[in-house]
Amino acid sequence: MIVRREDGAGGKFMMEFLKRHVISRFGECRLGEISLSDMDDSSDFDGFVFTTDSYVVNPPIFRGGSIGSLAICGTSNDLAVMGAQPYAFSLALIIQEGFEIEKLEKILDDVRFWLSKLNAKLITGDTKVVEANVEIIVNTSGVGIRNEHLAKNLEVVREFRDYPFSWIRDCGLRDGDAIIVSGNIAEHGVAVMIERGFEFDVDVKSDVYPVWLFLKDVLDVGGITAMKDPTRGGLASALNEMSEKSGVGIIIEEERIPIREDVKGFCELLGLDPLSMANEGKVVMGVVSEMADDVLKALHKAGQRDAEIIGYATSEFEEVVMETVVGTRKVVPPPVADPIPRVC
Ligand code: MG
Numbered sequence: 001m002i003v004r005r006e007d008g009a010g011g012k013f014m015m016e017f018l019k020r021h022v023i024s025r026f027g028e029c030r031l032g033e034i035s036l037s038d039m040d041d042s043s044d045f046d047g048f049v050f051t052t053d054s055y056v057v058n059p060p061i062f063r064g065g066s067i068g069s070l071a072i073c074g075t076s077n078d079l080a081v082m083g084a085q086p087y088a089f090s091l092a093l094i095i096q097e098g099f100e101i102e103k104l105e106k107i108l109d110d111v112r113f114w115l116s117k118l119n120a121k122l123i124t125g126d127t128k129v130v131e132a133n134v135e136i137i138v139n140t141s142g143v144g145i146r147n148e149h150l151a152k153n154l155e156v157v158r159e160f161r162d163y164p165f166s167w168i169r170d171c172g173l174r175d176g177d178a179i180i181v182s183g184n185i186a187e188h189g190v191a192v193m194i195e196r197g198f199e200f201d202v203d204v205k206s207d208v209y210p211v212w213l214f215l216k217d218v219l220d221v222g223g224i225t226a227m228k229d230p231t232r233g234g235l236a237s238a239l240n241e242m243s244e245k246s247g248v249g250i251i252i253e254e255e256r257i258p259i260r261e262d263v264k265g266f267c268e269l270l271g272l273d274p275l276s277m278a279n280e281g282k283v284v285m286g287v288v289s290e291m292a293d294d295v296l297k298a299l300h301k302a303g304q305r306d307a308e309i310i311g312y313a314t315s316e317f318e319e320v321v322m323e324t325v326v327g328t329r330k331v332v333p334p335p336v337a338d339p340i341p342r343v344c
Contacts, residue, residue: 010232156222
């Protein structure tokens, strides 16, 4: 047997691959509340959260950013969706022999730029130069810390119901929670596609951005019960994971999903499902219904003007279901794999 592309492509196949070959070997790995087998965005120990991510995007510099911006934004986003403040990072570079120094410097400048925006520090790293045809691969680990914004959010959630977790978990959704998306979807995936030579009249750049910069203000309003960043596999993958882990269904309205018309048109033309396309600066969250309007307002105020309440969690069924623009209902299955290789 050999490893297939889909085994690492962020969808249903990857989940199966990980469960069968990786996680099954390590058993119950837990230092705090979250274990390896929970497959949440980060895990915790001694009051910190910890995560790691590797980046293999082709091309490594694209409209809106680079593999360097992805490394800091992507890793910090996996911390931020736990309610943690991104704090300390590692950076490991695997560089192909012959890679241009100017490109490497641009990538490292992006790393520095986003670290300074986050007021976070790069404290350890590693570099290898290889002959393999990889251009550049980056791995970034990150540590996130507890903060007053998370504390406030949990306090507000507990005014409405029991919440047994000390971080925001992707399994925290309950019947009736509103589902909010923080902005227009599919822009990272489409931007990377266009870089690969698709001549279409769509002026879109990657949405790569550290969501902590707006989430901290939204956490101060409070009421968030579950969060994920919809990266590989897009919104469809994030919603299915939240639904399955929380043991509730989700109903969303197609009309309410924020997406630019030209991005939607581009996807339609290529037969791509925008719900499965990668995002790198967005959050999908569950919010106690009483706080949903206030959280939406806080997102708008924090600059996320396209944020929208797209549906709610329900115990009526177990799947993710979408009410289409023509009024029919259809199941949104978890994508088997991201439609684009090397997207992040
Ligand atoms: Mg994530």
